[in-house]
Amino acid sequence: MTIWEILKIDKTTDKRAIKRAYARALKYTHPEDDPAAFQRLKEAFDLALECQEFNQDISIPFSEADNIPNIEKSEVEKINLEMDLSKQRKENIVEERELSFKERINEVYTKYKDRIDIEVWRGLFQSESAFNMDTYEENKYFLANFLAEKGCFIPKNIINLAFELYNLNEIVSDDPNIRLAVTLREVKNLPPFQFEALQDLEENEQNTFIMTRFSAYKCLERKGIQSHIKRAKAIFDKDPDLELIEIITRTGKLNMNTILKEINSFIERNPEHSTARMYRLFLNKKLNSPINYADIDYAISETYFSIPRENDFFDEIIFHVDKNRLLGLIYFDLKEYTTAYNYLINASDTSGKAIRDRITYCLKLKLKQEKASSSTKSKINDIRKELSFYSLLAYERVYLKTRKKNLLLMLLFATGPASLITPWITDNHSRGIWSNYWLVYSLIFVISGIGIHILFRRELWLKYRDAERGQYYQNKK
CATH class of the missing domain: 1.25.40 (Serine Threonine Protein Phosphatase 5, Tetratricopeptide repeat)
Structure with missing residues (x-):
């Protein structure tokens, strides 16, 4: 009887396969039930490992007279055999079982070539055990803390993959653990260095x-x-x-x-x-x-x-x-206005006149196209609403439309000076050429009044833009 027959595997030099076979056999062979069988199993295991290590031919025969190996073992080994049994069985059972999500992450991290290979991580993240509903939240927070500690040593594309598959942005924005959220935000913004x-x-x-x-x-x-x-x-x-x-x-x-x-x-x-x-x-x-x-x-x-x-x-x-600003300006110069708009609205600062003017131009083109295509009124109003974040005049239109009584106040503010000064103009210039143009004077004062009114409204517009813009784009996502 050979050691392979005892271990119930084919002849191999795979150390891991030998250990797994031994672990399986231990489930059915216990020293207290059958000491002789257990001794044969242990000796077969030891010999298999020993011969594997030296790459020898390991088809070693056993005596079938009494089913006891013909290779003698020292008494000391036999005494130590039972003492090591519990430890040996535990080690091999651990070897046999599948590694947990946490153990697999640590194992990948310790091997540098695996650590920088996105496909290795993709396989780990998308494994069935990783997305087990019972352990998903636990795995998610373990991964978040792992990245908070080790993120600097991991390529950015792998970090992005983890954020995508485990929705770690939820922790960044909503988690009550401020320290973890802040650290994870820093990890998310790490530069894409090469490894x-x-x-x-x-x-x-x-x-x-x-x-x-x-x-x-x-x-x-x-x-x-x-x-x-x-x-x-x-x-x-x-x-x-x-x-x-x-x-x-x-x-x-x-x-x-x-x-x-x-x-x-x-x-x-x-x-x-x-x-x-x-x-x-x-x-x-x-x-x-x-x-x-x-x-x-x-x-x-x-x-x-x-x-x-x-x-x-x-x-x-x-x-x-600011890459969004840079690309937005370039695409605007190329007259690719839709692409330019998508970058410009995501610039870090849209308050500058150069950016606002370009976004306004893009939105006006969009508004014109929507009107020409007979779009719904709600869609057109939505564009006007967005336009009000970048144009003071567009803001006035939206504001007055929703608060019609303010339109009357604005007209009184604008026409008041004109109504007071018009009689003076007509009296003093009744004999001159200007007597025919008192209406022009009135119009100038009305326009001036509206202009002054808008200037007073600028601060209100800035507050409106800062308060409404972020929420508007958040709702559109």
């Missing part, structure tokens, strides 16, 4: 480099960034993200044309780098240089950027680009 080039580094070097690179990114416009860059380059000096950050640190020391040349050179070496392509697009737009339209396709994909901030050198720090 593939770091695979050959030691684990501690990988982690140190990733943290140092991120620290350099965070303090880009502050003192001390060069120390972070120097420390990171001492570990690994061939990372394209770090190189791009170093180029951008020269903002203020070099003019934009010089930075543009450096970014052009960088793109020649890294043509697929989306963030660099977006910066080139930004610089060409800023300098009124010809735009490379291939850069637009890259800029649409995810890049690292944030809200523009002023500094002492330029109107905006070059590293911080």
